[in-house]
Amino acid sequence: MRPAISVAESRDLDKKTIEEIGIPSAVLMERAALGIYHDMINNPDLSLTKTLVLVGNGNNGGDALVVARLLFTHNYPVDILLTGEPDKLSSESKRQLDICRYYQINEVPTATDMNGYSTIVDGLFGSGLTRDVEGAYKELIDKANASSASIHAIDIPSGLNGDTGKPMGTAIKATSTSTIAYEKIGMVEPESWEFTGKIFVDDIGIYRNNHIEN
Numbered sequence: 740m741r742p743a744i745s746v747a748e749s750r751d752l753d754k755k756t757i758e759e760i761g762i763p764s765a766v767l768m769e770r771a772a773l774g775i776y777h778d779m780i781n782n783p784d785l786s787l788t789k790t791l792v793l794v795g796n797g798n799n800g801g802d803a804l805v806v807a808r809l810l811f812t813h814n815y816p817v818d819i820l821l822t823g824e825p826d827k828l829s830s831e832s833k834r835q836l837d838i839c840r841y842y843q844i845n846e847v848p849t850a851t852d853m854n855g856y857s858t859i860v861d862g863l864f865g866s867g868l869t870r871d872v873e874g875a876y877k878e879l880i881d882k883a884n885a886s887s888a889s890i891h892a893i894d895i896p897s898g899l900n901g902d903t904g905k906p907m908g909t910a911i912k913a914t915s916t917s918t919i920a921y922e923k924i925g926m927v928e929p930e931s932w933e934f935t936g937k938i939f940v941d942d943i944g945i946y947r948n949n950h951i952e953n
């Protein structure tokens with residue numbers, strides 16, 4: 740059976756790894772993004788001729804910003820779409836935005852035509868989703884789903900409840916998803932697969948029992 744954890748356990752493990760074990764949050768974010776980047780470049784279902792990276796305010800958006808930087812530094816054309824004001828970003832994500840701005844990675848407005856992209860990276864919400872998706876975020880997710888681009892989701896397709904595998908208001912329908920550390924229990928439910936697409940599990944140094952379970 741595929742090992743899977745609840746969203747709450749995933750958040751507890753992140754916290755324990757950072758606060759108790761002492762691995763810095765930025766190190767985990769860098770490792771997560773390296774894994775996601777490699778999943779993307781090795782995935783024949785994605786074309787990386789032009790990628791749009793959707794960035795939410797939390798650390799899921801921080802992962803997305805590091806992925807944008809890795810694509811950029813490896814010469815893949817990439818644009819960033821910030822959904823909020825930079826001062827609303829989590830501190831980890833703000834650090835990553837500053838690095839992206841050092842590299843002068845192109846930023847585009849929310850009204851951008853998504854059909855101009857071959858791939859969209861979904862970094863809107865991950866394990867921090869707390870309520871139904873409405874308003875501008877719902878519009879953005881529905882627009883991404885309706886576009887001709889393939890979507891690669893970070894950790895959990897945005898809007899999907901990681902515990903039930905059901906959408907909360909709406910949810911990203913991804914071609915593929917890189918989930919961090921362990922699959923979330925909702926992703927084992929076949930009804931979630933129209934949202935997750937192909938699932939990659941990325942080892943970033945977060946373990947339930949201080950070592951990798953095989």
Ligand SMILES: NC(=O)C1=CN([C@@H]2O[C@H](COP(=O)(O)OP(=O)(O)OC[C@H]3O[C@@H](n4cnc5c(N)ncnc54)[C@H](O)[C@@H]3O)[C@@H](O)[C@H]2O)[C@@H](O)CC1
Nearest residue numbers: 764767771797798799864865866867868869870871872894
């Ligand atoms: N350093 C860390 O803590 C790590 C975090 N990781 C990433 O960080 C994610 C979790 O980050 P966060 O805890 O910051 O949470 P998220 O990035 O999932 O989202 C939290 C943000 O979304 C907002 N929000 C929640 N539901 C909403 C809704 N329906 N409509 C509008 N806004 C809504 C919250 O107010 C908050 O600003 C993981 O899924 C993973 O991608 C990974 O990089 C592993 C390490």
Ligand SMILES: [K+]
Nearest residue numbers: 864893895897
């Ligand atoms: K996501």
